[in-house]
Amino acid sequence: MSAELQQAVQETVGDPAVGPAAEARVSLNGPVSRQEMLALYRQMHLIRRFEEACAENYAKGNIRGFLHLYIGQEAVAAGTMAALKPGDYVVTHYRDHGQALARGVDTNRAMAELFGRKTGLSKGKGGSMHLFDVARRFMGGHAIVGGQLPLAAGLSLSCLYKGTDDITLVFFGDGAVNQGTFHETMNLAAVWKLPLLFFLENNLYGMGSSVDNVRAGGMDFYPIADSYGIDSAHVDGMDVMAVREATMNAVDRMRAGGGPRFIEAKTFRYVGHSMADPARYREDSELASWMARDPLKTFPKMLLDRGLATEPELQAVRESADQEVETAVRFAERSEKPSPEELFDDIYA
Amino acid sequence: MSAELQQAVQETVGDPAVGPAAEARVSLNGPVSRQEMLALYRQMHLIRRFEEACAENYAKGNIRGFLHLYIGQEAVAAGTMAALKPGDYVVTHYRDHGQALARGVDTNRAMAELFGRKTGLSKGKGGSMHLFDVARRFMGGHAIVGGQLPLAAGLSLSCLYKGTDDITLVFFGDGAVNQGTFHETMNLAAVWKLPLLFFLENNLYGMGSSVDNVRAGGMDFYPIADSYGIDSAHVDGMDVMAVREATMNAVDRMRAGGGPRFIEAKTFRYVGHSMADPARYREDSELASWMARDPLKTFPKMLLDRGLATEPELQAVRESADQEVETAVRFAERSEKPSPEELFDDIYA
Amino acid sequence: MPTLTIREAIRTGLVEALDGDPNVFLMGEDIGAYGGAYAVTSGLLEKYGPERVRDTPISEASFIGAGVGAAAGGLRPIVELMSISFALVGFDQIVNMAANLRYMSGGQIKVPLVIRAPTGAGMQLAATHSQSFETWLAEVPGLRVAAPSTPHDALGMLRSSIKEDNPVIFAESAGLYGLRGETPDGYYEVPLGSARVRREGDDVTLISYGHGMPILEECAEVLGERGVSAEVIDLRSLSPMDFGALNESVHKTGRALTLDTARRTGGIMAEVASTLQEEASDWLDGPVVRIGAGDAPWPYNREMEQGSLPQLPDVLDALSKTYSL
Amino acid sequence: MPTLTIREAIRTGLVEALDGDPNVFLMGEDIGAYGGAYAVTSGLLEKYGPERVRDTPISEASFIGAGVGAAAGGLRPIVELMSISFALVGFDQIVNMAANLRYMSGGQIKVPLVIRAPTGAGMQLAATHSQSFETWLAEVPGLRVAAPSTPHDALGMLRSSIKEDNPVIFAESAGLYGLRGETPDGYYEVPLGSARVRREGDDVTLISYGHGMPILEECAEVLGERGVSAEVIDLRSLSPMDFGALNESVHKTGRALTLDTARRTGGIMAEVASTLQEEASDWLDGPVVRIGAGDAPWPYNREMEQGSLPQLPDVLDALSKTYSL
Ligand SMILES: Cc1ncc(C[n+]2csc(CCOP(=O)(O)OP(=O)(O)O)c2C)c(N)n1
């Protein structure tokens, strides 16, 4: 959590005795209620539990194909989505469960999609890598590295063209920066002043490749934005409040017509790239150092320390989230499978 | 011409009375003899005249397809090539006549290629956009914007792999920087420390598009090299000595194992993008301001002013170059056309 | 009936769409001040401004993808490529993104995108600038491919393409931009998926599209003089393909020849020929003859290029060899 | 004879080449420490070091092009793509650069480049990860395309591919990496351009490659029990294509069926079928039957994907329908 934010929490919450009811004004962008903070905690816990359930069901053979888990990066999805409006577009890559859930897609239908069921968000056609929910302007879930960036540019262009103040947030990884589409889309967004927020989840590895083996210019990516004349920020991806704040700052300016922006969040995936990856290419110590800052530990601790939540409250939050995931798994299990004939549906409008 | 260079010329040449015989030590990279300077002048004049002859023969229908002239940019080709060794590779785009001639390809065979004759460098299969002379390590002539950059990376990799000190110089335009391959190849070259010299001929327009309409980050491109950790330089593309000097500096460091470098030369094409282009999209005044600095006027004037050459000498240089082009046109005219059956030759080794 | 060139017919369709629907806009390299590599969009920037006639950087992958995104966002972008050969640098965005987006989302997204691109050889542009990738794109589920060969069809199919809620590759035969022809006064459309019988005949079915059509028309003339009546079919829509019309014709004639000015091997005519020999085998008196360009990269030299392009004599020889016509 | 999996056979070929020629090196995404997406290169980094087992950024266009350049510079690069689907982001470098470089230079340049890539559907990887672009690349003059379906051919064709002085697309059927089979002890090669009769027969010619071969073998068994003797041909080389072998077989059997586990429309089997109906028309008792996967994007769901993939019953039905076998 950023310095001024800690500060703010101190000032506003002050004596824990003020207790749960107290409203905490902790953001540069208006108040964050404890309800909101509890919601952020629930969000992160929900994602973690959802991903664990995915792993279990992959082992059972209920989920197949490529499955990329978001465990460790929950603070990014929860923090960014808290800063968006319903009209904003979100586009991401194949590691998309966390962001989809944080955007509010139906947990049952998300799990059903992974199970390849008719009730899935994409009717079982997309799978883990292709979660879509157009009603929530969640535009996928894309499996070609870097391929989602031009799409996001086009969505943001549609908002600019229509004159709305909706923005588009596009997620991508450190590995995707090495695709030509990254460079081309950065340039396009800058030249056309698109309301496009480039959000880099730098988890230090692209599959088995550490950033310093495959990228010139080092571990920090945000400086590259300067060469396109795009303002950038970097934030601790393990700090949900800091992510939320940084995203809000960027989004506010973009709605005011400020053109594209770039945010880099350093984060880490605790698990392998996909279920096929034992992640032998990295040191346990590296993993341990990140897990020590696990947002699912540090954030609730902060809430307790500052008297923003009580243990029973946190317990209740966890249980309801666990329950939601359990329900989703049952929903998916019980959902009907699509018939082979549906292969030919949804090709053309 | 750069300040220290003018300086150097002053010191070494001093009193014009010293006369033609005087050796002028004018480069940071060792002496430049008058002979060498006269050769540079001849090179530029040869290219100019060659291009004029191309235009004439396009009008006559002897040359067809796409024809992109180099008129105005001669100082870049002449200056860069003067800094290379025979073992170095050169790769460029479709606007390739000037660089090919400066690299020393046979003028007759170059013109014959444009005429589509059997005696052409590429046996008439490549045409204007695809001049190749592997004996001189001139590796094309490439018509897909940005497509030549990865090829050049591979050529430089082959030298690195073999442990030679040969470098690869790749030319590209301001428009090509907006292709993903530019970004990818810059990164690849930096990560692999390739002996690859990125040489940007920034003539301010890509076809009808002015740089400031299509590129974020303004008219100067060289700063982008920093974000890849690649050292860059920028140079006046109308000053052949400055181009030669900048290229030598870069190449010397690269031979010593310094990895890739980036040079931007600001220059201007006096004519349209291709024969189809009347260049209505730019102001006459802009053209005039560049033509006022035409290297074919300023360089010989400098030579005269500094007593490095006499008018008769310059006259003789021009005549021999004109003669060479005339001979080339006659050679091309008289050369046999390939037979249609040759269509199927040279597809596979 | 006004006579227009294909270039003018396409411009007419673009102007109509820009006037009729505020969500329609154009984007591409040098379509504005420069007027387009083949001058199709000349004058439109002045009339509609830079928001709706949008010049792009030389970044095909990204502006094609941006077209997909803008379409997914509710607009109706019309993207111009300077050459269909340049589609290759954006092939992933066409084949993986534009074509699959609706499917991957389980039908949640519509992609009303038109990608216009000149195609074909014959202008001495050499290996990388003379290709005909519409034949590959016609194989991709999720895409439509239109390839008109007359001003009438160019305008009529462009209208249908712009109305279409799926991505359409609109392949413009570069050598035919200047071709003149009549277009009806009143509004009309040419639906995607319908071939056109350009000339009726009983003895043999001649099939092509785009640059191949003038050759077939000429061929039919020559055959006519020999008392052979040829039916000439313009596929004009490569996807969907109007096999109904092809089968019907072959049913009548019992003989078929396909002509492709792209390379013979692979491509769309292999699909036509192999489908006909399966579906119309009972009526065919012989094999479906396939004529195409040489299986070589496109050369710069005129003699070699013209030698590669199929010509009238090639068609006539093949017909006499196979069907002794 | 040692029995190897296809994965082991390919690794054997790579090790042999790395040992035998200092100019051979590997490059690709995560082929080093990670061992390759399909573990083909595992252990090679440790043995040959990062110069010869070179991890690349996720920049297909550039490292494919760098492979072309390195080959033009005298090396013999072997590039691995994690999936042939990703070739699309580098398609320009393959189709325009690798294939045309020699031609555009009038034969001055050799491009001894091998691009290895897993191909095909069946693993629930959905629309963008399940494609078979070797069928497009097989149409491109200047390229060779190998697609082995056994450990024997994988090793033998990899040897020929690495020796080849032209760019070779080496398509590895992703579903067959684990397939076991015998490989001769002594050194042998399988030349590019030769199909292989996997089983001799007189009544019908069954043609496929890669993932389709196990289905055809099974099919031939079933037919055999019914007293129908099927000849089974593995194309294994998609370019050049061994039409000599195909015609010879059809001459004998008078009947032909092609099976493609890629989409039915277009693709390589359209070329096979239309060529056979032209060249072997005198011997064919009926049309060449074409079986292929559904003309739809590849879905994630298993039932739909398996429904799309052609199965034994589809082949048997088609044979009884067309040839009442
Ligand atoms: C064009 C392309 N190349 C390669 C792949 C295979 N691939 C899938 S994810 C991945 C790593 C991406 O890493 P990063 O962008 O850092 O995202 P992360 O997985 O770390 O979230 C690779 C190489 C692909 N899907 N698309």
Ligand SMILES: Cc1ncc(C[n+]2csc(CCOP(=O)(O)OP(=O)(O)O)c2C)c(N)n1
């Ligand atoms: C991928 C691709 N897109 C578009 C073109 C068409 N085209 C040829 S040259 C050119 C302009 C390139 O400008 P620049 O790189 O500045 O080089 P210059 O012509 O100014 O020397 C364009 C758009 C092409 N050849 N390749």
Ligand SMILES: [Mg+2]
């Ligand atoms: Mg990463």
Ligand SMILES: [Mg+2]
């Ligand atoms: Mg330029």
